[in-house]
Amino acid sequence: MVIGVFKQSVMEAIRLEKVRKRYGKGVLALDKVSLTIEEGELFFLLGPSGCGKTTLLRSIAGLERPNTGRIYFGERNITDVPTHKREAAMMFQSYALWPHMTVGENVAFGLEERGIDGDELVDRTLEALAGVQLEGYEDRKIEELSGGQQQRVALARALVVRPKCLLLDEPLSNLDTQLRVEMRGEIRRIVKDYGLTAVYVTHDKEEALSIADKIAVINDGRIEQVGTPDQIYREPETKHVAAFMGEVNFLKGKVDWVVKDTEDEYVVRVLTDAGEILQGKVTEPGWRPQVGETLSAALRPEVLRFDDSGDVINQIQGKVLERVYQGPTIQYLIRTEIGVYLQVAVMNPRKLVEPGDMVSITARQQDVVMLRP
Amino acid sequence: MNNKLAIIITVIVTLFFGVFFIYPVVDILKEAFTADDGVGGTSFTWDYMFTVFGNPIYLEGLWNAFAIGVMSTIVTFLIALPLALAAYRWVFPGKKWLSVLILAPLVLPPFVGAVGVKHILGVEGALNAFLIDFMLMDANSPTDWLGKSKFWGVVLMNALHLYPILFMNVLAALHKLDPAMEQAAQNLGASPWKRFRKITMPLCMPGIFAGAAIVFIWSFTELGVPLVFEYSRVAPVQIYEGITDLTGNPTPYALVSIMLVISLGVFLVSKLVLGKNALGYSGRAKARYAEKTLSGLWGWGMSTAFILVFAIAAIPHFGVIFLSVSGDWYGTILPESMTLAHYGDGLGHSVVVGSIRNSLLYSFGATAVNVVLGLAIAWVIVRSTVWGRSVLDALMMLPLAVPGLVLAFGYLSLSDGVFSPLMGATGDPMVLLILVYAIRRLPFIVRAAVAGLQLSDPVLEETARTMGASPGRTFMRIGLPLIGSSLSAGAILAFAFSMLEVTDSLILAQQTEHYPITKAIYVLLSMLGNGQEVAASLGVWAMTFLGISIGAAFVLVGRKCGGMFRL
Numbered sequence: 001m002v003i004g005v006f007k008q009s010v011m012e013a014i015r016l017e018k019v020r021k022r023y024g025k026g027v028l029a030l031d032k033v034s035l036t037i038e039e040g041e042l043f044f045l046l047g048p049s050g051c052g053k054t055t056l057l058r059s060i061a062g063l064e065r066p067n068t069g070r071i072y073f074g075e076r077n078i079t080d081v082p083t084h085k086r087e088a089a090m091m092f093q094s095y096a097l098w099p100h101m102t103v104g105e106n107v108a109f110g111l112e113e114r115g116i117d118g119d120e121l122v123d124r125t126l127e128a129l130a131g132v133q134l135e136g137y138e139d140r141k142i143e144e145l146s147g148g149q150q151q152r153v154a155l156a157r158a159l160v161v162r163p164k165c166l167l168l169d170e171p172l173s174n175l176d177t178q179l180r181v182e183m184r185g186e187i188r189r190i191v192k193d194y195g196l197t198a199v200y201v202t203h204d205k206e207e208a209l210s211i212a213d214k215i216a217v218i219n220d221g222r223i224e225q226v227g228t229p230d231q232i233y234r235e236p237e238t239k240h241v242a243a244f245m246g247e248v249n250f251l252k253g254k255v256d257w258v259v260k261d262t263e264d265e266y267v268v269r270v271l272t273d274a275g276e277i278l279q280g281k282v283t284e285p286g287w288r289p290q291v292g293e294t295l296s297a298a299l300r301p302e303v304l305r306f307d308d309s310g311d312v313i314n315q316i317q318g319k320v321l322e323r324v325y326q327g328p329t330i331q332y333l334i335r336t337e338i339g340v341y342l343q344v345a346v347m348n349p350r351k352l353v354e355p356g357d358m359v360s361i362t363a364r365q366q367d368v369v370m371l372r373p
Numbered sequence: 374m375n376n377k378l379a380i381i382i383t384v385i386v387t388l389f390f391g392v393f394f395i396y397p398v399v400d401i402l403k404e405a406f407t408a409d410d411g412v413g414g415t416s417f418t419w420d421y422m423f424t425v426f427g428n429p430i431y432l433e434g435l436w437n438a439f440a441i442g443v444m445s446t447i448v449t450f451l452i453a454l455p456l457a458l459a460a461y462r463w464v465f466p467g468k469k470w471l472s473v474l475i476l477a478p479l480v481l482p483p484f485v486g487a488v489g490v491k492h493i494l495g496v497e498g499a500l501n502a503f504l505i506d507f508m509l510m511d512a513n514s515p516t517d518w519l520g521k522s523k524f525w526g527v528v529l530m531n532a533l534h535l536y537p538i539l540f541m542n543v544l545a546a547l548h549k550l551d552p553a554m555e556q557a558a559q560n561l562g563a564s565p566w567k568r569f570r571k572i573t574m575p576l577c578m579p580g581i582f583a584g585a586a587i588v589f590i591w592s593f594t595e596l597g598v599p600l601v602f603e604y605s606r607v608a609p610v611q612i613y614e615g616i617t618d619l620t621g622n623p624t625p626y627a628l629v630s631i632m633l634v635i636s637l638g639v640f641l642v643s644k645l646v647l648g649k650n651a652l653g654y655s656g657r658a659k660a661r662y663a664e665k666t667l668s669g670l671w672g673w674g675m676s677t678a679f680i681l682v683f684a685i686a687a688i689p690h691f692g693v694i695f696l697s698v699s700g701d702w703y704g705t706i707l708p709e710s711m712t713l714a715h716y717g718d719g720l721g722h723s724v725v726v727g728s729i730r731n732s733l734l735y736s737f738g739a740t741a742v743n744v745v746l747g748l749a750i751a752w753v754i755v756r757s758t759v760w761g762r763s764v765l766d767a768l769m770m771l772p773l774a775v776p777g778l779v780l781a782f783g784y785l786s787l788s789d790g791v792f793s794p795l796m797g798a799t800g801d802p803m804v805l806l807i808l809v810y811a812i813r814r815l816p817f818i819v820r821a822a823v824a825g826l827q828l829s830d831p832v833l834e835e836t837a838r839t840m841g842a843s844p845g846r847t848f849m850r851i852g853l854p855l856i857g858s859s860l861s862a863g864a865i866l867a868f869a870f871s872m873l874e875v876t877d878s879l880i881l882a883q884q885t886e887h888y889p890i891t892k893a894i895y896v897l898l899s900m901l902g903n904g905q906e907v908a909a910s911l912g913v914w915a916m917t918f919l920g921i922s923i924g925a926a927f928v929l930v931g932r933k934c935g936g937m938f939r940l
Contacts, residue, residue: 044563061839062838063835063838063839063841082838082843083835083838083842084838084839084840084841084842084844084846084847085837085841086839087841088839089840090835090836090839092832092834092835092836094830096830096832096833096835098833098836098837098851098855099855100854100855108844109837109840109850110840110842112839112842113837113840113842113846114841117855155656158837158839158840161840161841167839221423280719
């Protein structure tokens with residue numbers, strides 16, 4: 001690999017301050033979004049379609065102009081800098097390869113626009129193609145390439161100009177599953193090798209969890225939570241984040257007592273209507289639930305397990321309704337005495353539980369997350 | 374920054390349009406509704422309207438023009454609709470070539486074709502000669518087919534010339550239809566006929582009416598054909614003849630105004646009432662309609678039907694071709710002798726040679742103006758977010774609603790006044806003709822450029838900008854090359870049709886040295902000696918030229934040319 005040539009130190013942090021964008025008189029796409037993306041970070045904007053994540057990315061690229069708010073690259077306010085002077089190369093979902101140019105011409109475009117010509121132009125173009133394993137493809141036509149190859153050309157085209165940051169808009173959504181998994185590893189490798197600040201938009205949580213340094217979960221034009229994949233998945237701060245990141249069971253209960261633990265987190269105990277006692281941690285920063293308040297305990301299917309130890313805390317009784325075999329795991333649907341449905345995923349089970357059986361399930365305190373209802 | 378440029382373009386275009394399109398039209402209305410009040414001022418008056426509506430000759434002329442418009446549209450429909458449906462639904466032998474072939478009649482201005490028709494259907498024409506030879510008609514009392522009914526002659530000429538436009542419109546509308554609409558009906562058990570009546574037709578109405586409106590306005594204001602058929606009881610001819618004594622005679626203005634109002638009305642009705650953008654369009658067609666292959670006899674039958682339509686529509690063309698090479702064609706089925714002398718005469722004739730040069734000059738000029746304006750306008754409409762760009766879009770379609778007759782008349786009346794600086798030293802109408810040609814064809818090229826831009830994903834341009842290309846460079850390197858083919862096709866068509874502009878050429882070019890081809894043909898027709906034959910040879914040149922142009926346009930954009938007439 002000839003990556004060394006590209007190694008660069010121009011990467012910059014990206015900072016958004018209260019960026020607000022409304023389309024016409026209609027939808028509020030971004031509602032005062034503030035965000036800091038550190039230099040060299042592979043940062044994900046994750047959310048359902050229409051949540052504003054693409055608008056946010058396009059604002060960073062300069063393709064949308066925020067109504068209010070500021071955007072900084074490093075210390076420089078670039079809010080009013082036109083797209084072509086931002087040096088933020090973007091890769092689009094459709095790849096946007098120019099059909100009237102060859103692979104080589106596509107990749108060389110950005111260099112030409114920067115006034116680079118002669119040997120340097122050729123060398124850097126070929127290097128960039130080699131960097132995405134497309135040596136010898138420079139004279140091909142775009143329509144001769146497979147989807148995966150087109151994706152690589154688009155990536156090479158974005159990287160060859162040594163951008164200050166790389167913006168990726170759902171870059172893998174047009175590939176089949178296997179290639180997608182392969183390419184996401186490839187993208188992370190390239191971003192890290194080149195030392196780029198990269199912003200990556202997707203609705204695919206798996207993609208985000210697997211390669212992100214940090215993830216911002218966006219909903220309705222607002223940022224719900226920013227954190228590492230592990231934080232986002234295991235310590236969601238809102239019900240929306242918890243539900244968006246994967247299957248989750250919510251149990252409502254009234255706060256019984258609250259205490260601060262050694263790590264300066266609040267630990268809360270709640271009583272459900274069925275009389276179960278649940279104990280877990282509060283993830284929302286700065287929120288101290290009051291005794292008597294109603295809240296939701298979030299439990300992922302895989303943190304629940306069958307247990308007949310007779311403990312009282314975090315113990316739930318129910319009847320097995322369904323059993324679904326899913327290969328690595330077995331998923332059970334369980335109905336508690338008062339009619340709450342729970343999903344339980346058991347990995348590598350030693351013993352199968354049959355539908356109709358009464359079971360008792362449990363979770364560890366650190367796996368129970370207490371959220372606003 | 375983007376929008377600043379868009380605003381500048383919008384302002385310039387609107388100004389241009391205001392001065393060279395709106396103003397001449399408004400000026401006609403002004404002349405038609407103001408009178409000297411005797412004390413040096415002017416005042417509003419209905420007098421000229423009363424004059425027109427009180428005069429049975431003018432009333433008849435207007436009525437005839439209207440009837441020609443309506444009947445031409447109906448006949449055009451009867452030819453074009455079945456053809457379009459067949460081309461949409463079925464595959465049959467030679468379909469690809471046949472659907473291009475039936476567009477061929479477009480290559481000849483109908484008034485030239487009318488000359489050919491006269492030699493076939495006239496008293497001493499080929500048809501009568503044929504009938505007499507086979508003892509089907511008494512040689513001593515031949516039927517005067519055209520003399521009996523000049524009205525239907527005009528209708529037929531219009532329909533045979535205009536059906537390709539409707540054909541392309543309907544076909545384009547059908548292709549824009551989401552095939553799932555029909556499949557769903559089929560799936561629910563609708564018979565083919567019911568599917569056509571309940572689903573296909575209603576969904577295609579906007580396209581059909583847009584095409585029908587163009588056909589109506591075109592034939593309603595057609596000047597050349599009635600002139601050649603000497604059918605003078607029709608408003609456009611009355612207006613044309615009124616030009617000779619324009620000073621102090623407001624009646625032509627009043628007539629023109631009435632035609633303008635009717636044309637505008639029809640256009641607006643087709644746009645607003647019937648042209649509401651229907652549901653059921655998939656925007657860009659996602660799936661193609663699965664054409665059914667007509668097998669055996671049915672397939673060949675359909676091919677024959679297409680060839681038959683072409684053969685009938687090409688009668689005028691063959692008439693013109695035969696006339697151009699005939700030594701003597703009078704009372705015989707085919708010319709008695711063939712000669713190329715008329716082509717030789719034509720090339721030695723000052724009117725002919727000058728007219729070819731003039732036409733090229735005017736049409737090149739008009740096309741250049743069109744390409745620049747069309748591109749700029751299309752860019753504003755498709756890519757900018759400027760307020761009022763949809764108004765601009767609608768404005769650009771207006772020249773379709775304003776007959777060439779009206780515009781030319783407006784220019785003519787202004788050429789003594791406000792527009793006089795635009796006239797050359799010796800009354801050279803070059804600038805005026807370039808402008809009027811350009812305005813007349815602007816809708817076509819704007820459509821072509823808009824369609825091209827809409828089809829090319831804006832993301833392709835956005836990418837270039839994130840790669841460091843300025844908006845201008847982006848347009849030059851990405852935007853323009855991508856729409857190049859549809860734009861050049863639009864330009865070729867605009868150029869070709871400028872070459873064949875009839876009405877405005879007849880009206881605005883008044884001196885022999887400034888005649889474009891069409892006016893030269895018209896003047897030659899009434900010359901003694903071999904004037905008709907030389908005119909026909911010039912017509913053949915024009916046909917060849919336009920045929921090649923349209924062919925080139927088709928090669929450039931495939932069969933999507935119909936989109937350019939979808940207005």
